[in-house]
Amino acid sequence: MTQSSALCGPHAPSLDLGGRTALVTGAAGGIGGACALRLAAAGAKVRAVDRDAAGLDALAERARHLAGTVEPHVLDLTDLDAAELLAAGTDVLVNNAGLQLVRPLEDFPPDVFHTVLTVMLEAPFRLIRGALPHMYAQGWGRIVNMSSVHGLRASAFKSAYVAAKHGLEGLSKTAALEGAPHGVTSNCVNPSYVRTPLVEKQIADQARAHGIPEQRVLAEVLLKDSAVQRLIEPEEVAEAVAYLCVPQASFITGTSLVLDGGWTAH
Template sequence: MTPTGAFPPPHALALDLGGRTALVTGAASGIGRACALRLAAAGAKVRAVDRDAEGVESLAEEAAGLTGGIEPHVLDLTDLDAAEHAAAGTDVLVNNAGLQLVRPIEEFPPDVFHTVLTVMLEAPFRLIRGALPHMYGQGWGRIVNVSSVHGLRASPYKSAYVAAKHGLEGLSKTAALEGAPHGVTSNCVNPGYVRTPLVERQLADQAQAHGIPVERVLTEVLLQDSAVKRLVEPEEVAEAVAYLCGPQASFVTGTSLVLDGGWTAH
């Protein structure tokens, strides 16, 4: 199989989230969209949060025939008060929204660094803060933070992204320790490079930063450290999220489920 070859979607794990409410951030595309559809298929009523109004509307239409439903919520996560309010009453929280800029530290715009940390670390904190009272009250909750192999390893030219993901790992573990007595688990899912618009948009930046043609970025940069030479599919990540929401994962908390094709085995 070539590195760019699509991988067939995984068989769906048996999961019943009927009567549960889930919130997924960054739901308009990529991993977030796959997660929202997967949780809705399991019966959850999904709040699909994204600043892309057209994207979440089309997502809701796509989910029309699923067991659960998807409610589009247009929200910019830099509005932290609104983010915390949106999470109230949720049983399952999937912190997925992210953004990326590839630049050397000395050229990295401070305002972009601030925005990345706000959306990818401070917003998850506020969302967790908003969700926990309901979760604690009912004695059950699932927090899944979509981290990255970059939550465990660093790469050059990604200072903001790596810093945010490393911070998210610590936040997730703290939530796990605090939530355990209340029946709430908190875990990270750590994929390598996923076939998403976020990855596609950084190819040109990576080529410039590394001084190579765009067509060489996938094999020489993105997949260089991966033993499995292909991109991860969004549906594979969504299935890992589904596993962490199921009863078979009730003893799994405070950890990172790594889907990196062997990257961290080095």
């Protein structure tokens, strides 16, 4: 059987990461936790990175019955040197960690703007920088950058988050161009609103910024432009991340996998 016919066969893509090391940031819960568990289930040894030590311990406990293992690494990603060092020897890198503040531009705290860009753009650069030598040496690697529909579209009151995600899109494409000759792919996954604590914490801020009651935020703000009127589950996003690591996805690089319920179809 030729390689092309094998790729077009009737079987669903399977993911075997036995012997591989994956690093997932923001792994203590939400999307990051779901990604860590999915990659561990595929056999990877997962370096789970977060500031939340208790959340990482709970994640490791959930993963104990899986084929892979989850190693908790408590780290604040504003420590950029430590982040780069931790990425050494990584086969799969999932840049997921993020934070959000909803404020008008004129009221947005400059220190928070700086922190958001450090965690969500500069840290991914340093993690990629730390991971690439090993990936290049072995001729294989997968970089998945957790972007957002806000990497493709802007929303009012989210200047730092939108700026960071737009920058992440460009960083991911550059990594794809440089990594292609070395068997390394780099892609973004772009969900809209996911059922996570980060989104739940936004509701009060969104209500205040838009001048509406909190109970109206979901329908009138978060899901206003979505054809599919529900939040995405973290496990759905994790499955998209996993797909970008399967052999059949080796030709997918430098692009954005959009999970937005039709938001950008408008």
